[in-house]
Amino acid sequence: METIINTGLLKENLKILQNSRSWSDGLIDKLEEFISNSDDYDLFRVNPIRFSIENDISESDGIDLFLWASKLNLFEMNWELLCPACGDHIQSFRHLNTMQDKIFCSLCQCERIAALDDWIQVTFTINSKIRHIRFHQPENLSINEFIFQYHFTRDAKAYEGGPEKSRLLGTVTKDTAFIARLEKETFEFDLQDGLLIVYDFLNNRGLNLMISPELSVDGQDVDITYVKNDFEINQPQINSGRVKFTVENKSDSRLALGLFLIPSEILANMDEDATVIMDPYLDGKKLLTSQTFRDLFRNELIQGNEGINVKDLTVLFTDLKGSTELYDRVGDLKAFNLVNQHFESLAKVIVRNRGAIVKTIGDAVMATFSNPLDSVKAATEIVEDLNQFNRQHGGENIIIKIGVHKGSSIAVTLNDRLDYFGQTVNVAARVQGLADAEEIYITDSVYEIEEIQDEISDYTIIPERAKLKGIQEEMDVYKVLIGNSQSTMSI
Structure with a gap:
């Protein structure tokens, strides 16, 4: 099939993309090459992290690239709900406010609640106005393309280092x-003892048939009828050997039928709770902790009041100490300018460390990170940058306090913006309240990570037990003194 590309529109939008921000050398050229010369399948549900690895760019640059490309209508962003057991795309949503978090895969009978960082994948498909690919019209795909490429994510592996689940x-x-x-339609083939799955990928209906080890000498004729949105079969037992299936579709919709035989020796070793192994991919949590996403897609909000769970989120709170005294000491105008410059510097540090500002509350800032190590790097940089800022402006004009905690949370829409709710947020705010000038407080859930201990090894670290307001039990916390770079643990 001839590749159809709207070259003029592509060039025009790529030029706008090039000027939208500073990109690494040649990155926009790589994207143009990707759009122009890739196979149709490679432009369908693009994983930006895979693109980053293949093109030797940072993960954050790859995510930003596709977010900007979507904003400029080069690609369309989709939220995909994945089956943990088989990697099937259960549902695809164009916008966050239409997404559901309930997973049910009728193929493998897997049922669970998804989280933003668990079985929710964000992908990007080329806009049909830029280049038409056959996956824009799934009804015209071949049966094998529809089942093995349209339905299953290529990022799901059967086991660590193994083949794609769809290939298995x-x-x-x-x-x-x-x-x-x-x-x-008639199908005829040999069967052995095991489980035969007859499944319709268009209507998501299936029939599981246990095949007996008893060998049928004469062959068997089996009639299966699809009627009233379900399968009916005329034969309760099917033996091993040659079998002829006649499948009749008595419904008003087309069937996309697959017949799969899982031998008994494989069935015996299958773990019902086993999940696929995913290659690195862009999940919902990582997207919501992207400042670029928050800036470009402010209208992407979560529907209703229930929210969507996040299994593991790192929350950082900062607050200024003595800001009232600062305004009194240096005057309103100078203090206002100093505080604004601080907030601009703080925001740059958070973004540089792959975090996102959720909101400001007076002089306080709440930011979130996908990786707790990034949050601690950001925290130490904020204090060190502020110390330098104060020296440049003639003394300790601005004093900051920081707290970091990680745990589960709920992503919600609050005051027309994406926000987070739950005890993890409460603890992070309370821990920040423990800090004094040039201090960062982190909780045990953050400190116990070995890479974080390495990151703060040059600072004085003081372990404490703290009673936080609203928290029933005392917590282990760690005071990190940025003004003291002695690589010590004080007891």
């Missing part, structure tokens, strides 16, 4: 076919 499924596939409404 291909090894147990007996046959596939589309069956038009009010039509029938």
Whole structure:
């Protein structure tokens, strides 16, 4: 099929993209090459982290690139709900406010609640106005493209270092076919003892048939009917050996049928709770901790009042100490300018360390990070940058306090913006309240990470037990003294 590209529109939008911000050398050229010369499948549900690895750019640059490209209508962003057991795309949502977090895969009977950092994948597909790909019209795909490429994510592996889950499924596939409404199709093949799955990928309905080890000498004829949104079968037992299936579609919709045989020896070793192994991918949490996403897609909000769970989020709070005295000491105008310059510097440090500002509350700032190590790097840089800032402005004009905590949370929409709710946020705010000038307080959940201990090893660290307001039990916390770089742990 001839590749159809709107070259004029592509060039025009790439020029705008080039000027939107500072990009690494040649990155926009790489994107143009990717759009112009890639296979259709490679432009469908693009994983920006895979793109980053393949093009030797930073992960944050890769995510920013596709966010900007989506804002400029080069790509379309989608929120994908994945099956943990097989990697099937259960549902695809164009916007966050339409997304559901309930997973049910009728193929493998997997049921659970997704979290922003657990089985929610954000992907990018080329805009049909830029380049048409056959995946824009799934009804025109071949049956194998529809099942193995349209349905299953290529990022799901059967096991660590193993093949794609869809390829493994291909090894147990007996046959596939589309069956038009009010039509029938015949399939004939040999069976051994195990589980035969007859599954329709268009209507998400299936039939599981246990195959007996008893060998049928004469062959078997089995009739299966799809009617009233379900499968009916005329034969309760099917033996091993040659079997002829006649599948009749008595519904008003087309079927996309797959027949898969899982041998008994594989069934015996299957773990019902096993999940696929995912290659690195852009999940919902990582996207919401991108400042670029928050700046470009302010209208992407979570529907309703329930929110979506985040299994592990790092929250950083900062606050200024003595800001009232600062305004009194240096005057309103100078104090206002100093505080604004501080906030600008703080924001740059947070973004540089792959975090995002959620909100400001007076002189306080709440930021979130996908990786706790990034939050601690940001915290130490904020204090050190502020010390330098104060020296440049003739003394200790601004004093900052910082607290960091990690744990589960709930992403919600509050005051028309994405926010977070829960005890993790409360603890992070309370821990920040323990800090004094040039101090960072981190909780045990943050400190216990070995890479973080290495990161703060040049500073004086004082372990404490703290009773936080609203928290029933005392908590282990660690005071990090940025003004003392002695690589010591004080007891």
